[in-house]
Amino acid sequence: MKNKTKTIKPYTKQSFITYGILIAAFAVTLILVETGSISFMLQSLLVPLCVYAILAVSLNLTVGILGELSLGQAGFMCIGAYTGALFSILMQEAIPESAIRFPLALLIGGVCAAIFGILIGIPVLRLRGDYLAMVTLAFGEIIKNICGALYLGKDSEGFHASLDSASDMGLAPDGKVLINGALGLNGTPKDSTFIIAFIALFITVIIAYNFVNSRTGRAVMSIRDNRIAAESIGLNITKYKLITFGLTAFLAGVAGVIYSHNFATLQAVKFDYNMSILILVFVVLGGIGSIRGSVIAAVVLTLIPELLRETIGQYRMLFYAVILIAMMLLTANTKFKSKLTAYMSKLKGLVVKEKKGEVK
Amino acid sequence: MKSVKKILALVLAVVMIATCFAACGSDANDDKTDAKEIVIGISGPLTGSTAQYGLAVQNAAELAAKEINEAGGINGTMLKIIAADDEADTGDKATSAYNFLKDQGMQIFLGTVTTGSGLAVVNQTAADGIFQLTPSASGDDIIKAGDNCFQICFTDSNQGSRSAQYIAENNIASKIAVIYDSSDAYSTGIYNTFKAECTNRGITLVAEQAFTKGNTDFSAQIQACKSAGAELVFLPIYYTEAALILKAAQAADFAPKFFGCDGLDGLLGVKGFDPALAEGVMLLTPFAADAQDEATQSFVTAYKAAYNNEIPNQFAADAYDGVKIIAKLIEQEGITADMSAKEIGDKLKVAICADGFEFTGLTGAGAPLTWDAEGAVSKDPAAVIIENGAYKAL
Numbered sequence: 159m160k161n162k163t164k165t166i167k168p169y170t171k172q173s174f175i176t177y178g179i180l181i182a183a184f185a186v187t188l189i190l191v192e193t194g195s196i197s198f199m200l201q202s203l204l205v206p207l208c209v210y211a212i213l214a215v216s217l218n219l220t221v222g223i224l225g226e227l228s229l230g231q232a233g234f235m236c237i238g239a240y241t242g243a244l245f246s247i248l249m250q251e252a253i254p255e256s257a258i259r260f261p262l263a264l265l266i267g268g269v270c271a272a273i274f275g276i277l278i279g280i281p282v283l284r285l286r287g288d289y290l291a292m293v294t295l296a297f298g299e300i301i302k303n304i305c306g307a308l309y310l311g312k313d314s315e316g317f318h319a320s321l322d323s324a325s326d327m328g329l330a331p332d333g334k335v336l337i338n339g340a341l342g343l344n345g346t347p348k349d350s351t352f353i354i355a356f357i358a359l360f361i362t363v364i365i366a367y368n369f370v371n372s373r374t375g376r377a378v379m380s381i382r383d384n385r386i387a388a389e390s391i392g393l394n395i396t397k398y399k400l401i402t403f404g405l406t407a408f409l410a411g412v413a414g415v416i417y418s419h420n421f422a423t424l425q426a427v428k429f430d431y432n433m434s435i436l437i438l439v440f441v442v443l444g445g446i447g448s449i450r451g452s453v454i455a456a457v458v459l460t461l462i463p464e465l466l467r468e469t470i471g472q473y474r475m476l477f478y479a480v481i482l483i484a485m486m487l488l489t490a491n492t493k494f495k496s497k498l499t500a501y502m503s504k505l506k507g508l509v510v511k512e513k514k515g516e517v518k
Numbered sequence: 519m520k521s522v523k524k525i526l527a528l529v530l531a532v533v534m535i536a537t538c539f540a541a542c543g544s545d546a547n548d549d550k551t552d553a554k555e556i557v558i559g560i561s562g563p564l565t566g567s568t569a570q571y572g573l574a575v576q577n578a579a580e581l582a583a584k585e586i587n588e589a590g591g592i593n594g595t596m597l598k599i600i601a602a603d604d605e606a607d608t609g610d611k612a613t614s615a616y617n618f619l620k621d622q623g624m625q626i627f628l629g630t631v632t633t634g635s636g637l638a639v640v641n642q643t644a645a646d647g648i649f650q651l652t653p654s655a656s657g658d659d660i661i662k663a664g665d666n667c668f669q670i671c672f673t674d675s676n677q678g679s680r681s682a683q684y685i686a687e688n689n690i691a692s693k694i695a696v697i698y699d700s701s702d703a704y705s706t707g708i709y710n711t712f713k714a715e716c717t718n719r720g721i722t723l724v725a726e727q728a729f730t731k732g733n734t735d736f737s738a739q740i741q742a743c744k745s746a747g748a749e750l751v752f753l754p755i756y757y758t759e760a761a762l763i764l765k766a767a768q769a770a771d772f773a774p775k776f777f778g779c780d781g782l783d784g785l786l787g788v789k790g791f792d793p794a795l796a797e798g799v800m801l802l803t804p805f806a807a808d809a810q811d812e813a814t815q816s817f818v819t820a821y822k823a824a825y826n827n828e829i830p831n832q833f834a835a836d837a838y839d840g841v842k843i844i845a846k847l848i849e850q851e852g853i854t855a856d857m858s859a860k861e862i863g864d865k866l867k868v869a870i871c872a873d874g875f876e877f878t879g880l881t882g883a884g885a886p887l888t889w890d891a892e893g894a895v896s897k898d899p900a901a902v903i904i905e906n907g908a909y910k911a912l
Contacts (some may be wrong), residue, residue, distance in 0.1 A: 198617035203644075206610035303730055306701045322726070323706075325714050340699075340706040341637075342608075344659055348641070417609070422641040422663065425608040425634055427701050427731065467602065467618050474603075475565050 176450040184356050191352070203464060205420045208355035209413045210460050212362045214440035214452035216409030221438070222447030223370055224402040225382030226283070227291040229258040229434045231410050233273040233298030235362030236429035238411025239418035240305055240337070243346040246419065247336060248312075248349060260349040260419065264358070267415035268408040274301075274398055275407025282460035283399040298434050305426035310337040343418070350419040358416060359453070362409050366449045369405065378402050383492065443485055537851045542596045554591075555598040556855045556862075558583070558844060559624030560837075561615045561639070562631030563606035568756075570784075571833045572631045574591035577825050578834035579628060582841035585820070592849045597841065600624065604635045612638040623860045624648070626866070628840050631833065633657035633674075633703045640667055649863040651844060651870075653836035656780075657703055661893030664865045668893040670836045670843070670881065674704060677779045677802060678711030680899050681752065684802075686719045691750035691775060695743040695845050697763060699755050702731060710781055724748050733759070736823035738768040744772040753778040757785040764795040780804065780899070786907060793907045802899035804881040805835035806909040814880055832881065839879035839887075844871075846877060 188206065190196040213231055221229045244262040253259040282293045309320045313333030320326040324335055365478075370376045370463055378398045380388040389395055418424045437456075444455030462481060466474035488494050560570030560579055576599070583597040591597070598623050604615035612635035620628070627643060627650040636655035643650045644664025652660060656671045672680075685691060694716065699705035709726075716723060725746040727739035740763065743751050751767075751774050753760050760782050767773065778785075778801040785801075786793050807818050807829050815840060821830040830838075842864075847853070849901040851865045869875060871893075876886035883900045890896070902909040 196618045199614050202613045202617040203610065206614075282804045301699065306730070307728070314831065323710050323713055325710065325717065339710070340701055341657070341659065341703045344637070421609055421613070421638050422639040423659070425637070427634065427703075464614050464618070467615075472564055472603065510898070 169367075169371055172450070173371075176363060176367070176453070177360070179450070180356075180360055180453070184360075195321050199464060199467075202421035203460065204352040205350050205355045205416065207457050207460055208352070208359045209417045209420075210437070210440065211453045211456040212359050212413040212416070213410055213437045214444065214456040215359075215362050215366050215449055216406045217437050218441045218444075218447065218449060218452045219366060219369065219402055219409075220406045221441050222383065223375065224378050224399060224405075226399070227288070227438075228294045228403075228406070229431065229438065230278070230294030230298040230301075231406075231437045232429040232431065232433035233294075233301035234275055234407040234410035235414035235417065235433070236301050237274050237300075238271040238307055238414030239272040239424055239429070240343070240414075240426075242411075242415030243343045243418040243424050244310075244336060246347050246349065247343065247345055256349045258345060259347075260354065263349070263419070264412050264415045267418075268411040269415065271411025272404045272408035276404045279400045279403040282404060283396065295431055295434065298429070298431060302426050302429045305337075305341050305429075308337050309335070309339050311335045321385075322393075336491070340425065340427065342423060344423050346418055346422060346424060348419060348422065350416045355416050355420075358412060363449060363453065365405075365409070370449075374398060374401060414454070430441060439482065439483075443482070443489065445489070522586065552842055554594065554855055555596045556734065556848065556853065557598045557600060557623050558602040558626045558628050558841065559616075559619035559622070560599060560631075561604045561612070561619060561627070561629035561635065562601070562634075564601060564603035565670050567758075568604050568606045568632060570831075571654065572601075572603070572606075574831055574834040575628075575631050575837040577828075578821065578837040579832060579841050580839045581821060581824055583837060586841070587847050589819050592845055593852075595848065595853075595855050597845065599628075599841075606632045606633075606635055608634040610709060611635075613642060616642065620859075621645070625855075625857070625862050626844055627651070628653065628837065628844065630655050633660060633707075633722070636660045637703070638786045640664065640804055647860040647863045649859075649866040651840050653840045654833050657707055665891070665893075666863050668867075668870055668889050669895050670840050670887075671780070671804065671832075671895070672897050672899055673894055675706030676712040677892075677899060678708040678713075678754065679715040681708070681754075681777060682712050682715035682719060682721070684901055685750065685752075685777060686716075686721060686838065690777070691748075691799075693724045693747055693748070693749045694721060694752055695727065695746055695748035695774075696752045697727045697729070697736070697739050697743065697751075697755070699759065700728035700730055702755075704781065705755050712752060712754060734762060736763045737765070737770060738772050740766045741772070744770055748774050750775040750777055753782065756781040757788060760785055761788040761791045761795075764799070765791075767830060768795055775800065777801070780832055781787075786904070787831075793904075796904045797906075800901060800912065801904075802901055803832055804883070804897060804899060804908070805832040806902055806911075807831070807835075808908050811884065811894060817880055835880040839877070839881050841880055843877050843887075847875075850875070 166479055217231050220226055233344055245266050246259060246263045249259055278297055307321050309324050309327055311318045311327045311329045311333050313330035318327035377393050381395055381398055440456040441452055444451030463474050463478045466477055470477055560576055562575050564572045580599045583599045587596045602615035602618045604612040616639045627648050630652060631654050633655045637659060640660055640663035644666055647666055650667040653670050656674050658673045658675050661667045661669055696709060698709040725743045725748055727742050753776055763867050776799045780803050782801040783803045785796050818830060845868050847869055851869050853862050869893055871889045871891045877887045878886045882897050888896045901912040903912050
């Protein structure tokens with residue numbers, strides 16, 4: 159045992175700590191839900207929490223590992239949400255068993271988002287820094303607006319689509335409107351559960367850790383750190399950038415599918431740039447490049463405004479903004495940071511010492 | 519061994535933190551309601567760009583509840599209004615606002631204020647069996663999810679087709695243009711039914727111009743309407759954008775007739791907007807604050823006195839009616855404060871659409887309101903025209 163633990167690499171240790179935290183948090187929440195000692199509001203937040211955490215972790219791959227600023231996360235989420243929900247609505251009769259249908263929906267939503275991610279990535283990843291941020295922001299808005307204006311119906315003759323109005327589709331009287339413009343999709347089966355959402359989050363975190371620690375991940379990081387040096391040793395920059403961007407889009411698409419299957423209706427207006435920026439805030443506050451930090455920041459920052467409902471009511475959004483600013487300032491402050499790390503290691507030392515004492 | 523212990527310590531710490539969090543939440547589960555109070559929950563945008571709708575609903579509902587309570591309550595049972603901010607969100611914020619109200623012991627749901635939030639929660643309210651009466655979520659799909667949801671406002675499709683009908687029957691114009699918000703469920707809902715009814719009646723739309731949320735420059739849309747030779751521009755949108763459109767039309771020297779729906783109510787109250795621009799604008803609205811009947815006058819006076827001289831809009835009137843409708847149902851069905859939300863819901867959802875139940879309030883133009891089993895209200899939108907800075911019935 160002793161020898162084995164000694165040979166564990168620090169990075170592996172970090173990842174296992176995160177897995178441990180996740181499983182413990184999951185187990186505790188599940189027990190609380192089962193015993194009914196958790197409020198309705200927190201119960202309704204469990205799935206969104208997992209969704210936001212997946213989005214933050216996946217964006218961290220692009221922002222933290224690849225070092226490129228992307229503001230299009232909501233757009234990929236929107237694609238995943240729409241395609242996944244559409245698949246589930248269409249297949250509701252053909253595959254009545256949600257245990258088979260939902261994983262398929264997750265896969266389809268993720269793959270569609272990844273295809274878009276790669277398609278957009280090919281021209282866009284040639285840009286750097288601010289330009290990439292602007293283009294991805296525009297992309298997200300385009301996706302949102304197209305989805306918001308899209309009408310899709312199905313009748314005996316097949317699919318009909320229009321960007322003007324439901325009546326322009328020329329549906330037969332037996333036809334069914336599937337996507338109703340700004341009103342979005344209606345009647346998505348409620349397949350998302352906390353357990354599925356958590357499993358998706360857990361797999362996302364495993365993927366993220368292993369990706370970072372893989373050959374590809376190292377290549378990606380070398381591109382981030384010094385593009386010219388990376389190029390000079392023969393790394394295919396475009397390929398590695400596309401892989402990372404595609405993986406981010408895939409995971410965002412999966413998050414979108416889970417999100418859409420948590421509500422009966424889906425409207426594109428939700429996926430605006432505010433959503434993209436919110437997720438970027440999770441990543442930045444959690445620590446760029448830190449996967450565990452992304453999860454924690456997503457959970458904490460989603461919970462804060464909701465938990466403040468009871469205490470300060472209407473002023474909660476003001477308070478939330480103040481908390482955000484304070485956290486940003488503090489985490490950016492090197493003095494505070496070094497003090498915090500010193501304090502944390504002291505605390506850790508205390509805990510471990512006490513434990514040692516007990517054993518003796 | 520050391521690192522294993524470290525992991526263990528961290529896991530334990532997280533468990534502790536998680537329990538703390540859970541403990542915060544679980545308090546809310548306790549039944550806080552006084553045995554003598556029935557809790558009515560409101561979910562609406564109390565912050566953000568549509569906050570005035572949510573606040574109007576909250577204010578008016580509190581006013582109505584206060585009046586009822588001061589008159590001794592309903593057979594001694596008092597009403598308590600609680601409100602949660604859903605930010606007019608279409609997803610998790612809306613459901614979390616609804617669940618927050620549930621945690622606070624809500625027994626009757628007077629919400630949501632906006633259609634988008636409503637669509638996000640209707641399936642859950644149907645599953646919970648709570649009685650839901652929405653003052654202003656006018657989307658057609660709101661009432662379709664379950665048998666527990668009823669509307670006080672008329673539906674979007676009703677507004678769209680009634681507008682087309684009104685324009686056609688009164689020969690107001692033959693060349694019609696539409697400017698609508700393609701990112702908004704309310705606006706596209708009305709636009710679609712308006713267009714369908716126009717097609718039925720053989721009216722052609724000469725221009726159909728869309729914009730999306732947050733747009734502030736409407737000169738392109740106005741130019742398109744102008745060059746198409748539109749005699750009337752139909753505006754199924756909210757008043758903030760309508761004010762900008764009227765300004766853009768004036769700047770372009772374009773003076774067609776304007777016709778809108780209940781979203782235009784509030785146009786005269788836009789800050790920095792010249793009311794002269796709104797002269798001749800026609801709109802469908804269930805409520806005009808300067809109507810001379812006694813009910814409206816006493817409501818407007820009480821509302822102004824309570825809330826800084828603010829003139830109530832139709833959202834306020836709908837919410838005021840909503841609380842009074844709930845009070846009437848509570849009295850009729852003998853609902854007591856110790857009943858669960860589901861028990862109340864089971865009784866009220868049958869009672870409200872039963873034969874013989876009707877309600878005369880602020881928003882029916884004097885005619886009694888009745889409900890069908892699906893949840894839609896029978897209420898005819900009344901057309902008004904703005905003349906000399908005030909509404910005048912057409």
